[in-house]
Amino acid sequence: MMVGSAMQWVSGVLSTITVEPVMLVDGACKEAMLIYTENVQMNKICSVKLGYSPEVCANLTAHPQESVNVQREFSLFAFYNSILMSIPPLIFILFMGAWSDKYGRKISLLVTMCGHMIYAAGYLVSHWQTTWPVELLYPITFFDALGGSNVGIISATTSYISDITNEKQRTSRMIVANSLWYLGGPVGTLVAAVMIKHVGYHLPLAMALVAYVAATVYIVIYVKESHGPFAGKNSHAQESAPPQKVTIVKMLADFFNWRRVAESFKTAFKRRDGNLRAILITVIIANSIRRLARGFFMYQFVRHVLHWDATDYGYWISYRNFLAAFGSLFLVPLCSKILNIKDTLLIIMGALSIVSEYACYGMVGGVAQTFLMWLGPAVSIISNAYIIAFRSMSTKLVTSQEKGRISAVMAALNGLMPMAGYAIYSPIYYYTVDTFPATQFFFGAILNLMVMIAFIGIEVSNAAVIHTNDDAEKGKKDDTSKSVPDEPKLNKLPVTLTPLSRSASLPSGRCASWIPKGSRQPPSRNEPTVWYSNALTDSELTASEVGGSYSTKTNLPTVFYWPNISNLSLRFGHVDNFEVTLSDRNDYKRLQMRYTWHQANLAQIKLSRTLDSPW
Known part of the structure; x- marks a missing residue:
């Protein structure tokens, strides 16, 4: 044996x-x-x-x-x-x-x-x-x-x-x-x-x-x-x-x-x-x-x-x-x-x-x-x-x-x-x-x-x-943040997504998604949300980028709640000219495709993008 x-x-x-x-x-x-x-x-x-x-x-x-x-x-x-x-x-x-x-x-x-x-x-x-x-x-x-x-x-x-x-x-x-x-x-x-x-x-x-x-x-x-x-x-x-x-x-x-x-x-x-x-x-x-x-x-x-x-x-x-x-x-x-x-x-x-x-x-x-x-x-x-x-x-x-x-x-x-x-x-x-x-x-x-x-x-x-911190870019097959606890704490902090022009809903925009652990189904806005996810898989995101087309399945909520956790991961299918600003810039790490912030008290995230056409 x-x-x-x-x-x-x-x-x-x-x-x-x-x-x-x-x-x-x-x-x-x-x-x-x-x-x-x-x-x-x-x-x-x-x-x-x-x-x-x-x-x-x-x-x-x-x-x-x-x-x-x-x-x-x-x-x-x-x-x-x-x-x-x-x-x-x-x-x-x-x-x-x-x-x-x-x-x-x-x-x-x-x-x-x-x-x-x-x-x-x-x-x-x-x-x-x-x-x-x-x-x-x-x-x-x-x-x-x-x-x-x-x-x-x-x-x-x-x-x-x-x-x-x-x-x-x-x-x-x-x-x-x-x-x-x-x-x-x-x-x-x-x-x-x-x-x-x-x-x-x-x-x-x-x-x-x-x-x-x-x-x-x-x-x-x-x-x-x-x-x-x-x-x-x-x-x-x-x-x-x-x-x-x-x-x-x-x-x-x-x-x-x-x-x-x-x-x-x-x-x-x-x-x-x-x-x-x-x-x-x-x-x-x-x-x-x-x-x-x-x-x-x-x-x-x-x-x-x-x-x-x-x-x-x-x-x-x-x-x-x-x-x-x-x-x-x-x-x-x-x-x-x-x-x-x-x-x-x-x-x-x-x-x-x-x-x-x-x-x-x-x-x-x-x-x-x-x-x-x-x-x-x-x-x-x-x-x-x-x-x-x-x-x-x-x-x-x-x-x-x-x-x-x-x-x-x-x-x-x-x-x-x-x-x-x-x-x-x-x-x-x-x-x-x-x-x-x-x-x-x-x-x-x-x-x-x-x-x-x-x-x-x-x-x-x-x-x-x-x-x-370690490089937040995960492997090609592993897009799940391993450091997020399975049972999040109940103390919640608001996270606001504010685009340059109109709502963060992207019916004709390029794909953006929160990476979930487990289910990829978006939760109700009233729930103590840990995840919001695009329905696309990683391979679908990659295929859409290579082919020159972009997902239309994304619909991010403007405001939702996030537990007080130590690791937050974002996934963007295409991110040219992408910038992220934090209310507290004491300790963060910026990486293309996947971004991770180790923030004890994350209060607000403002997202802005320059696209070929406005959102």
Whole structure:
């Protein structure tokens, strides 16, 4: 019996696996390729560009001046390479994000993986051709960036998981997927370090290429489209539009639609209730600063200061990535779910941990301080809370229809940061490499300190009270508020609905409804009302929205009574230009499609809408 239950549980777990293996493989190959590519680049700079002998290039630690020259040339190459790493992903994400909302996520995943395959194959061939100049690596970077590179895979998998999960499942699935991506890092770097030491670079690069090919085949065969015209009748295609005929020409025309880019940035900067716009802009800027503050010349630093080779660095980066993955897989869920720590506090904790980490690296001046390199990752074990909290917080500040757009904006700006980072860090490292090469870490610590101070200000001013509650958007099949008691209290408070023009009765308007628990039949106005409901089901609401028509079955009472409860949920079938004002704005949370206010004494709600035609 127990064996059967265990097998059933295992089968259930396996059935939920979708893009997680892709995240694991991509995380491992990404970190492994980082070691491979930087060594290939430096070897070509040393032997081809500067013309040093193989003996000198193989033992730069014994030739200080040659080592400094190689480091400086590498910093310049890295800057120009970063431009190619940043601009194409920016364009890809801004267009592909909105495009995939219509046509599905699978194509986006495949395009990104094809870019990764070209990248691995290009470096493999370039390493074989020892006389090729380092500049030939630029087009290899360009083809990878054209598919979105790292921001492309993160954006596509995040959107895919959002499509196939409800709100309760989403957070845990996101944490698992992101943790596997980070966990793949130490696996990849450890394997890379061992293989470089024993077999050189050719076989590891070939293995990375094979791994990318395997991940691409897995996507084609096992990952089902989540929505859109290619979704078919699979289990993940919930609330998708009916299958429609599409052509390559139409898909390309929809992809190169500049209005999508404009809409994405309008979403980021449009006016919102209270100070939500200011907080959202702060989140976007702070997330970009977080990426900008990353140390871009870590490998060059340890080679020059600590005389590490690729194997030594591989062991250290494996240790660092393992601690980061452990923190995101166990400590971040502990803080957010069990201890109920808010997003703002998670950001403060993450920023503080990175400041401490960079302070450790900044005090490394030679081999005697090597222990600080191993202490740094330990003090920053919670640093990934930073990243997860930014993603979570940004989606809570916008409506459901805007989540894809705001994610695209953040991912696009994130993709620009390598270029901006190299533009800043390259001159810093270029002019300090022979005097105080750890300067870069203090600069990064200052940037993270600025982010920490900004969010301390938000927390102290109570501007982020909106983030103390869970996202009110329920799952696609679960639209019932779980926190409303079955037997409401008898003390009742009046709730008044006042539209802009005429009565709240909507015989020809767009559908609006209270979500009931149990029966969907509207109660009598004279009853102590807990619910008022539209007769439509959620699937009917969705179908009417997709088809461009709207329900006519709604008839809201102008005044009715609501018990004194702690959770109030509203459901609107279509909510462009929808605003809600409360008589008491001390603690509420605004979300598209479903709105929840945690109000001890809700006195009055005024609803106003801008429609194509008056009510």
